[in-house]
Amino acid sequence: MNISAELSFYPFTDDFKPPVRDVIKHLEQQPGVDVRPNRISTQVFGSFDDVTAAIDATMRWSFERYDSCVFVTKIMNGDRSPKD
Structure with a gap:
């Protein structure tokens, strides 16, 4: 069975962009998933x-x-992935 997930990450720090980028990179390294980050x-x-x-x-x-x-x-x- 295939699924679609939407994940939002909120680090409690003023400089939030580096942790968000790190989490996306970590997620992209996981096997078998298609990861598509966007602004939200x-x-x-x-x-x-x-x-x-x-x-x-x-x-x-x-x-x-x-x-x-x-x-x-x-x-x-x-x-529900967008078909390119």
């Missing part, structure tokens, strides 16, 4: 197992790296 959030597409594993690994990594941060995630069934 990052969209992740792939199989249920790959997407949830990628989000889990990225959240764990960021919680260990940054003192305080919040993730907001929306997940829906089906591949």
Whole structure:
């Protein structure tokens, strides 16, 4: 089963851009997912197992790296990725 996820990351720091970029890079390194960042959030597409594993690994990594941060995630069934 394929799913589509939208992930927003909010680090509690004045200089928020570097942590956001780091989280996107980490997410892009996860296997089996199509990652599409935009100005508001990052969209992740792939199989249920790959997407949830990628989000889990990225959240764990960021919680260990940054003192305080919040993730907001929306997940829906089906591949809703834009077709290039």
